[in-house]
Amino acid sequence: MGDQQPAPALDSHHLVFQPIIARPFAGTPRIEYWEVLSRCIDAGISGVPQALLQDPQATGRIDRATLEKVAPWARENDGRFGVNVAASTLLEPLYLRQLDRLLEQGVDPRKLVIELTETFDLDRIPPLVDALEALRERRVGVALDDFGTGGAGLSIFTLFDFDYVKVSPWVDTTTSRGRAMFEALMAMSTDLAPRHGFQIILEGVEDADMLAHADAFQVHCVQGFHLGRPSLHPKVPAAIESLDVAPVWL
Numbered sequence: 001m002g003d004q005q006p007a008p009a010l011d012s013h014h015l016v017f018q019p020i021i022a023r024p025f026a027g028t029p030r031i032e033y034w035e036v037l038s039r040c041i042d043a044g045i046s047g048v049p050q051a052l053l054q055d056p057q058a059t060g061r062i063d064r065a066t067l068e069k070v071a072p073w074a075r076e077n078d079g080r081f082g083v084n085v086a087a088s089t090l091l092e093p094l095y096l097r098q099l100d101r102l103l104e105q106g107v108d109p110r111k112l113v114i115e116l117t118e119t120f121d122l123d124r125i126p127p128l129v130d131a132l133e134a135l136r137e138r139r140v141g142v143a144l145d146d147f148g149t150g151g152a153g154l155s156i157f158t159l160f161d162f163d164y165v166k167v168s169p170w171v172d173t174t175t176s177r178g179r180a181m182f183e184a185l186m187a188m189s190t191d192l193a194p195r196h197g198f199q200i201i202l203e204g205v206e207d208a209d210m211l212a213h214a215d216a217f218q219v220h221c222v223q224g225f226h227l228g229r230p231s232l233h234p235k236v237p238a239a240i241e242s243l244d245v246a247p248v249w250l
Contacts, residue, residue, distance in 0.1 A: 033080035087120035169204025
């Protein structure tokens with residue numbers, strides 16, 4: 001066997017916060033929770049380099065660092081915080097042990113939402129469901145991120161009762177097929193309530209037209225640059241304090 005290449009170095013790592021807004025959007029919108037996004041510098045490149053994301057070992061370090069750094073925010077603030085986790089990280093016993101330690105140190109599990117990214121293999125679904133059930137036992141919220149970008153996500157969606165389903169902006173709700181699929185998803189979220197219902201978050205809301213479109217669907221929550229860009233602190237952006245949603249006829 002050849003020499004194994006070391007995981008890319010993570011020179012610096014910090015968090016930014018982006019709001020997820022709940023309906024009704026007009027008036028005084030409510031922040032459902034803050035998505036916590038990783039930002040780092042690797043080899044002088046800011047952001048999250050693909051070399052890091054493509055390496056499971058490095059991805060695990062980022063996921064665990066994010067969970068660790070969000071803990072003080074969850075302890076000291078009233079809001080809720082959503083942290084991304086890759087399937088490869090969630091399947092590591094180390095991640096659940098870390099979560100247990102933070103809960104023992106006073107983090108309220110109701111202030112955390114674990115967002116499972118949708119990039120994973122079908123053969124990992126059975127152990128992933130077990131790991132998600134372990135999160136549910138700990139009373140943290142669970143979200144399926146980027147729904148609509150990977151086939152495995154549809155399979156795990158049918159096997160686990162997520163609290164949130166985040167629909168990717170790649171799902172085009174302006175087409176007849178996209179609209180039909182989204183309407184079916186909305187109907188399912190209502191039909192399964194109250195025991196197994198879920199909240200739908202439409203991602204990638206970048207302008208007023210997209211927000212109005214989401215409002216016409218009566219989507220539960222939205223996220224995007226039109227409502228607030230990631231910032232160093234979970235501060236309510238001025239853009240969402242006076243939203244005026246115009247009606248849209250579907």
